[in-house]
Amino acid sequence: MRRLVQLGQGEKSAIPLLLFLLIGFAAPLLAVIWFSFMPARTFSLFAAPSLANYATIFESTSYISFLWSLGLAAVTVILLALICYPVAYGIVRVFGKWAMLLTLLFTIPLFVSENIRLYGWILFLIKNGVLLGSLKSIFGLELESILFTRTAILLGMVYVYLPFMLFPMTLGISMVPSETRDAAFDLGASRWQVFREIELPLSMPGIVIGFLLTFVLAVGAIAEAKVMGGQRIIPITHDIEIAFTYAQNWPLGAALAVLLMLVVGVLVLLALRRFDLDRFLGRR
Amino acid sequence: MANSSKVSRRNFMQQSALWAAAFAGGGSLLPGVASAAREKELNILCWEGYNSAQVLDPFRSSTGATVKAESLTNDPTMINRLRAGETNVWDLINVNNPWARKVMAPEKLIQPLDKARFEPFFDKMMPAFKAPYKWAMDDAGANLLGMAQRFGPYSFVVNTDKVSRATAEDQGWNLWNDPANDKKYGILESDDWNVFCICCIAGFDPFKVHNDEEVAKFTETAKRVFKGAKLVGDIATMNQSMIAGEIDFHLTGGTYSASPARADGHPEIRGVTPKSGPMEGGKGGISWIEITSQVNNPQLSPLASDFLEYVQSPEMSHKVAFAEGTFNPVAQMGNPECFKLFTKEELDAIQWDSLEEEMARSAEYDIVPDYDKLLDIMTAAKREASGG
Numbered sequence: 001m002r003r004l005v006q007l008g009q010g011e012k013s014a015i016p017l018l019l020f021l022l023i024g025f026a027a028p029l030l031a032v033i034w035f036s037f038m039p040a041r042t043f044s045l046f047a048a049p050s051l052a053n054y055a056t057i058f059e060s061t062s063y064i065s066f067l068w069s070l071g072l073a074a075v076t077v078i079l080l081a082l083i084c085y086p087v088a089y090g091i092v093r094v095f096g097k098w099a100m101l102l103t104l105l106f107t108i109p110l111f112v113s114e115n116i117r118l119y120g121w122i123l124f125l126i127k128n129g130v131l132l133g134s135l136k137s138i139f140g141l142e143l144e145s146i147l148f149t150r151t152a153i154l155l156g157m158v159y160v161y162l163p164f165m166l167f168p169m170t171l172g173i174s175m176v177p178s179e180t181r182d183a184a185f186d187l188g189a190s191r192w193q194v195f196r197e198i199e200l201p202l203s204m205p206g207i208v209i210g211f212l213l214t215f216v217l218a219v220g221a222i223a224e225a226k227v228m229g230g231q232r233i234i235p236i237t238h239d240i241e242i243a244f245t246y247a248q249n250w251p252l253g254a255a256l257a258v259l260l261m262l263v264v265g266v267l268v269l270l271a272l273r274r275f276d277l278d279r280f281l282g283r284r
Numbered sequence: 285m286a287n288s289s290k291v292s293r294r295n296f297m298q299q300s301a302l303w304a305a306a307f308a309g310g311g312s313l314l315p316g317v318a319s320a321a322r323e324k325e326l327n328i329l330c331w332e333g334y335n336s337a338q339v340l341d342p343f344r345s346s347t348g349a350t351v352k353a354e355s356l357t358n359d360p361t362m363i364n365r366l367r368a369g370e371t372n373v374w375d376l377i378n379v380n381n382p383w384a385r386k387v388m389a390p391e392k393l394i395q396p397l398d399k400a401r402f403e404p405f406f407d408k409m410m411p412a413f414k415a416p417y418k419w420a421m422d423d424a425g426a427n428l429l430g431m432a433q434r435f436g437p438y439s440f441v442v443n444t445d446k447v448s449r450a451t452a453e454d455q456g457w458n459l460w461n462d463p464a465n466d467k468k469y470g471i472l473e474s475d476d477w478n479v480f481c482i483c484c485i486a487g488f489d490p491f492k493v494h495n496d497e498e499v500a501k502f503t504e505t506a507k508r509v510f511k512g513a514k515l516v517g518d519i520a521t522m523n524q525s526m527i528a529g530e531i532d533f534h535l536t537g538g539t540y541s542a543s544p545a546r547a548d549g550h551p552e553i554r555g556v557t558p559k560s561g562p563m564e565g566g567k568g569g570i571s572w573i574e575i576t577s578q579v580n581n582p583q584l585s586p587l588a589s590d591f592l593e594y595v596q597s598p599e600m601s602h603k604v605a606f607a608e609g610t611f612n613p614v615a616q617m618g619n620p621e622c623f624k625l626f627t628k629e630e631l632d633a634i635q636w637d638s639l640e641e642e643m644a645r646s647a648e649y650d651i652v653p654d655y656d657k658l659l660d661i662m663t664a665a666k667r668e669a670s671g672g
Contacts (some may be wrong), residue, residue: 041656043368061664064671122521126528145530148515230515231473233670242663246475247656248364 035254053255073218148230156224172206330378333607396427410618430577441537456558506665543611563647571646598622
């Protein structure tokens with residue numbers, strides 16, 4: 001009580017919001033962490049905690065799923081960087097009045113559910129579907145479908161996460177002052193030098209945010225491997241889903257989720273140590 | 285401004301006390317409120333179909349009730365929702381046959397129905413469902429635990445343009461033991477049923493405890509079957525892939541999964557029940573029968589039993605059979621008033637021509653005693669198939 005009296009008006013007013021955050025954000029996360037220490041296949045949070053679920057994971061082949069998730073996310077980020085930088089550059093510097101239309105075209109698909117978009121790809125790519133069926137009837141070409149392969153999964157991931165790389169990059173490139181570029185050109189820099197020494201470093205905040213955002217989202221991807229990959233690959237998120245559904249092994253699912261959070265958290269922290277966002281954003 | 289937003293200690297304590305009283309009072313006050321509110325509220329946990337507007341809307345408008353239905357596509361998840369404490373949320377649960385009698389009743393997750401009110405409905409059902417119907421009763425045969433409605437054979441599905449029905453019925457589960465069929469088949473994302481199918485492919489009955497030799501055979505078979513699959517996916521993907529020619533057949537499947545494609549003008553997509561197999565009595569296939577039960581909810585909605593009675597009518601039974609999603613035979617087709625509502629196209633979609641013989645060749649879905657172990661082995665096999 002005495003402590004409460006000492007709280008300032010601001011702190012007191014913040015109490016409801018803090019409680020809301022504690023209940024709505026921290027509590028479920030803590031519950032998942034605590035659940036991971038419960039005995040396998042229990043639904044109670046009150047059993048004696050142990051590390052058995054983690055031992056099960058390390059003894060199993062779950063590493064395959066972790067590696068697929070991390071590997072696919074890394075390749076997706078690289079592909080998206082290569083695809084998005086020129087497009088973002090075009091939107092900011094080249095396309096002029098068409099830039100808005102292009103931005104809209106990249107934004108509109110976000111209003112449609114991811115699953116529906118992926119099923120659209122199935123109809124497009126499936127044997128005798130829109131693409132292969134048309135090639136067959138028009139040119140007599142009989143090609144194998146890429147559906148249900150790793151290539152199809154990557155295509156799905158690149159397609160779904162493209163806006164999350166493109167828009168931060170567009171922002172990053174738009175942060176590069178035209179005067180700095182002009183000055184570099186006036187001083188005799190080549191196009192390559194301007195790109196390497198001016199545009200790339202100054203647009204780095206957008207690039208890094210795009211990398212991080214896309215990587216974190218892509219590590220959590222599940223629908224692309226399930227729908228377009230025909231489950232030829234089981235990412236870690238699918239393993240977690242199986243644990244929580246068919247296996248009804250919530251503690252194991254929780255332990256997998258905690259490990260995924262740890263792995264992604266460590267990787268993101270390492271990236272942030274390498275690329276200091278505050279410095280990029282000019283805060284120090 | 286400062287005055288109007290000022291939070292004095294006294295104000296703060298008063299407000300906190302009010303909120304605390306509201307929460308504390310919840311323990312004694314809210315159930316009363318909830319109970320009164322539940323007169324016009326019904327919550328249903330079910331397989332898809334019972335949650336469709338065609339089934340629910342007439343009930344909503346005739347009772348003025350708020351009816352919520354959540355659809356899930358596997359039994360263990362639904363049962364465990366009740367085990368995890370959701371018995372105070374749901375009024376009705378609709379799962380496959382063994383769960384009411386063997387799991388939910390012994391664990392007191394469901395409560396019996398009024399026998400006098402509901403047993404007469406079984407007499408109007410197809411002959412196999414006449415009272416006392418095994419899966420609707422408890423072990424002692426005293427209590428009625430639920431109502432039967434949708435059912436069907438569920439083994440595998442073939443595109444008969446690629447593999448004839450006769451070949452598929454004769455070869456049965458050995459279709460998956462023939463290396464020539466690698467990458468010609470898909471696997472439905474239905475992991476509990478896939479455990480049954482892998483047991484059948486391995487040559488033993490799924491619904492018993494398995495010895496070490498059988499577990500080793502299961503492990504080898506699961507690895508081989510998943511490695512040889514072209515894809516694993518949902519019903520829509522399986523049907524689409526068979527129609528497009530990506531695959532020729534898939535497990536697990538039957539009337540339930542093939543009917544949407546058949547209703548859409550693809551009679552070549554057909555659920556098949558093998559002529560013989562490893563199940564008791566040499567039966568080759570597996571069938572399911574849904575049982576809908578009243579949840580042991582401390583404040584069970586009075587509408588739960590009304591809804592169960594409502595879906596027994598010929599019109600509603602027909603709607604349940606052909607609700608959105610999948611199409612299935614219903615036990616109420618034994619009543620000529622219900623049967624006459626089905627068109628020829630609808631009967632073709634649910635393979636009425638072979639329903640009786642397929643059910644006769646099928647063992648009824650049962651609990652797999654070592655399901656957890658077999659599922660873990662199968663999940664690992666699926667994961668390892670993606671590793672190479």
